Amino acid sequence: MTDMALIALLDTLLPGDDVLPAFSCAEIDPARFEMSAAPLLAAIDPAAFARATVADRVALLRGVQQGAPDAFRLLLGQVLAAYYQAPRVQAALGWRSAPPQPAGHQLGAGDEIVWRLLEKVRKRGQLWRG
Numbered sequence: 001m002t003d004m005a006l007i008a009l010l011d012t013l014l015p016g017d018d019v020l021p022a023f024s025c026a027e028i029d030p031a032r033f034e035m036s037a038a039p040l041l042a043a044i045d046p047a048a049f050a051r052a053t054v055a056d057r058v059a060l061l062r063g064v065q066q067g068a069p070d071a072f073r074l075l076l077g078q079v080l081a082a083y084y085q086a087p088r089v090q091a092a093l094g095w096r097s098a099p100p101q102p103a104g105h106q107l108g109a110g111d112e113i114v115w116r117l118l119e120k121v122r123k124r125g126q127l128w129r130g
Contacts, residue, residue, distance in 0.1 A: 005046030006030050006037055012057040013076060014083055019092055023079070026086040036078055039071040040064050 007024050010033065016022030024030075041049070043064045049057060065072040083089055090097045 003030070004050040005041055006034060008050045008052075008057060009037055009041060009061070010079060012054065012061055013079055015054070021088055021092060023083060026083055026088050028082050028086050032082065033075060033079060036071075036075040039068055040075060043067060 007030055010023040010030055014020075014023040014026075016025065040061070044060050049060060052060065061072075087097055
């Protein structure tokens with residue numbers, strides 16, 4: 001498998017848009033997905049895939065998805081998990097990358113349901129030693 005074909009495959013799955021970066025711009029090592037992508041790229045000509053237009057890549061991947069749905073689903077799950085954990089993607093989405101504790105998460109004024117559910121907890125007060 002060529003690196004170009006793997007990157008083309010990953011960018012076809014996650015091409016990016018006005019807000020989100022393409023996979024290749026998300027600063028994720030594509031080598032992590034070589035083994036999972038191998039069955040998909042084995043079903044096509046990797047060199048031709050890397051040179052193909054985006055529309056042709058999408059069509060080829062749809063055919064591969066139909067022919068090897070389990071392999072496609074495995075790769076897609078791994079790629080999505082890595083993508084949405086990437087700091088550049090989280091920053092593009094406006095997500096906080098810091099852990100939720102000890103600072104916790106800020107709830108907006110529009111989270112009425114959450115505030116209502118937490119009312120008992122708030123009234124209970126602190127249960128730990130500070």
